[in-house]
Amino acid sequence: MRCGFCLPACPTFKETGLEAESPRGRIALMKATVDGVMEPNDQFEDQMNHCLGCRACEPACPADVKYGQLIEQARDAIEAHTVRHRGWVKVVRKLVFKQLFPHQNRMGLLGKGLRIYQKTGLQTAVRKTGAVGLFSKQLADLERTLPKVSGKGVIQQLGTRIPAKGEKLATVGMFRGCLMDSMFTETNNKTVRLLSEAGFEVIIPESQNCCGALHAHSGETHDAKQLAKSNIRAFQEAGVDYIISNAGGCGAILIEYDHLLHDEPDWREQSEWFAKRVKDISTILVEKGRLPQPSQPQSNDRVRVTYQDSCHLRNVMKGGNSPRKLLAALPDVELVEMKDAGSCCGSAGIYNVTQPEMANQILEHKMENANATKAHYIVTSNPGCLMQMKLGIDKHADNDRVQAVHIVDFLFDRMVKS
Template sequence: MRCGFCLPACPTFRETGLEAESPRGRIALMKATVDGIMGPDVPFEEQMSHCLGCRACEPACPADVKYGQLIEQARDAIEEHTTQHRGWVKGVRKLVFQGLFPHPKRMELLGKGLKLYQRSGLQTAVRKTNALKLLPKQLADMEKILPEATGKGVVKTLGTHVPAKGQKVGTVGMFRGCLMDAMFAETNRKTVELLSEAGFDVAIPEAQNCCGALHAHSGETAQAKELAKRNIRAFREAGVDAIISNAGGCGAILVEYDHLLHDEPQWREDAAWFASHTKDISTILWNEGRPLPFAEPVGGEAAAVRVTYQDSCHLKNVMKGGASPRSLLGALPGVELVEMKDAGSCCGSAGIYNITQPEMANRLLEKKMKDANGTAAHYIVTSNPGCLLQMKLGIERHASDKRMEAVHIVDFLHERMAARG
């Protein structure tokens, strides 16, 4: 099946017009390598790395080709056979993928370190002395939009169990993530409070760990499988009705744990249960929770705010969850939801793509901000931490109105809840 319906859906093809930069082209390269027509050389590896992994090609494909699985298999094969990594690259990969992300306590230390950097005066000193100029421009710009860290994860803030308010609807487990809990702990806390307000008992298993998405996308499949098994075991033992994610990038691999572990028969049943019970926070709030008590705005229509929604690629294309966030935002009193042109196209974040492939990421971001500026919105709302940071970077660089603000949908909803009592 080589129809090419995927081409206009692919961000890199739309930017370059090159067949090799399309899903169809990349699949052809994979097949040529498998068939021995070409070798897995540096240009092949680079082309696989150019893919954002946004998976916009999958909904566009009439043959239901699982491109996301193919690109992950290709990257895994590259990591098994590559000799191109320099020594320091191997060291960094080992530190990040094995030494940091799989260990919640180490991620907590990362959050505490960021808090110390931000509040000790060190950040101010670094900026005043222009020390950031020693970093690549992309990393220097990213430092400017880092969230304010708390140094304390959601379990240390709320405990491992939060009861439902009012009549109980069900019991859910919250997937806290690794970077989410280190850098966006307040969003995690507010996620639990929204779920409790909507009628859910919320369990937060301490034994859970990183989802494994970055590992799977970077060719570290064996490590991704081990992380998946720990998460499945943790939430199975918690006895929950559903697993809730507030990060589109995490949710996309959580709903594919069944595929990730498809070649391990002893895990097949539990992995299928986990995948089928994973839901995005917006989906469960809109479809299953009790209506949230949103406050009426002060000042009537004059106080209404304009909001536009930027899709998380993985939430939209993999979890099929693009409608619920818009439904929630549209139901808010005093909020005008303005649809952004091409809101479903990738913003260029794509995990760590904006760091590893800054040129393409910046091209996509500039285009995205043109569309965002066209809405004249006060807020750009999204459902993924990577997208959130990318949109903050876009506002820093390209916003026509610097008062525009990028926010996670959980923070936006929580801020507008009426106080009980």
């Protein structure tokens, strides 16, 4: 397909106007490399890595080209054949992809370490001295958006089985994630309690692990598959009716486990069982839940809210409408649509770390649209988007009172009595 419908949907093409920065252009580069017309050199690798992986091109494509699968295959091929990783790059990749994210207990230690960092005054000292900025200005910027970390995961705080309030509608498995559970534990807690209030028994399998999204997006497909198999086993053994995610980036890979394992016949049935049960928290609440009655506002004043889509929730899980329905149903909320709300904010996993120039350019334009809504809250459904929007507020907000918040936290505070 060379029609070009994907071009105006692509954030990097919109920023640069370059054909090579579009899905059509990148597919042409992939084909030229496969056909032997060009070498998979540094420029080719850079262009593949410059893609955000937001997959906004897929809903725009009349031929339903699976661009997300193509870009992941290209990155996997690059990683399999590259000999260019040297020194610290190789060390960091091994640390992140092999030693840290696959191990839930080590992610828990990360959470405890961040808790100590925040509570001992070390964070204050680091910020005053600008120590993080010596390594990377982008990392220093992102450090300012870190949430308050509890140091305890959702299982440590709530247990592995939480009963439904009132008549049970279904049994759901909570996918706790790795960063979500180590850094955004309070959001995980509120997710479980919101599900319980809505009539769902919640099971949190202890043996689950990282979803594998970062691995799949970074050319570490083998490891992504191993993580997927472990998660499938964990939730099958739990015997749940649905598998609930509160992070759009995680949900998008979970719902495609059947594709990830499509070349392994022994896993076809199990991966299909898993994939068809995955739902975002907003979707399950709208479609199946017995929603708690929102608390009535104390005055006639309404808060102005705008919603920033999680790319993967919108483009892969097709769940962009459910958050809006939930927000619009709140009596104290005026929901105002942001221009290009479905366009990527520039977070894209670790993109804002590996491609800071493009990420910051996209974020600046995103904040222009957010500022135009004059919203009090920017609500989103993914932790990476949440931190990116907090960074955008820190750098570009017109109103110093505006806040970025996860939709679960926003709903819980208005629907569930403490």
